Amino acid sequence: MEQRDYRPIDRVIGEIDKAIKVLASSADARIGRAAPAANDAAPLSEPERRESARLMRVNHAGEVAAQALYQGQALVARDPAIAAAMRQAAAEENDHLVWCEQRLAELGGEPSRLNPLWYLGSFAIGALAGAFGDRTSLGFVRETERQVETHLGDHLDRLPTADRRSRAILEKMRDEESRHGRTAETLGGIDLPLPVRAAMHLVSRVMTRTAYFG
16 A cells, blocks of 8 residues: 655644644543453442542553654654654553543543643654654653553552552553563663663653553
8 A cells, every 4th residue: 555645744734633632532422442350340439439540540640641742753753663662652551541431430530731831842852752763762761661660560559559540550551561561671671871861860850650640
């Protein structure tokens, strides 16, 4: 099949369309895999429900950011195979986005009001990482996924024991984030300098703490 040569304005419109779909579409309107199911569902107390909702809001905001990161990196990737791998990872991350959004609604929570900011900032960071070359961009993916694994492990420790549904979702997400990181390493991702890794960790901390409260 002949590949269409998109003009810059076409690419801009395409990215705006993707952003609108991530930020404005409801979970019911998205197509993807069904959320992981827990073996049973135990009732949550009101404090447990609030805590689970806050944690799932943070994870939902993280998946909004992940969509933007991958799209920004794919946009500037030099190797078509790398761009394709980025978009494939974004498709799986879209499932994570849906799962978190659905669970957040079930818990009576609301998405972070700052999601548009997380998306725009993450898209810019992804495009900047990609501008330094594919190996640096893949290294950025590898480090991002490593930090996300740690973050999800922390949330699994903090989730109320009775919230088995949220736990099943986060465990599946952690497994797939780990695979994305290994794929990036296999494709040639480099180790990022310590100051860059520290800056990434700081930005992540700001986002997660802010999203926790709204």
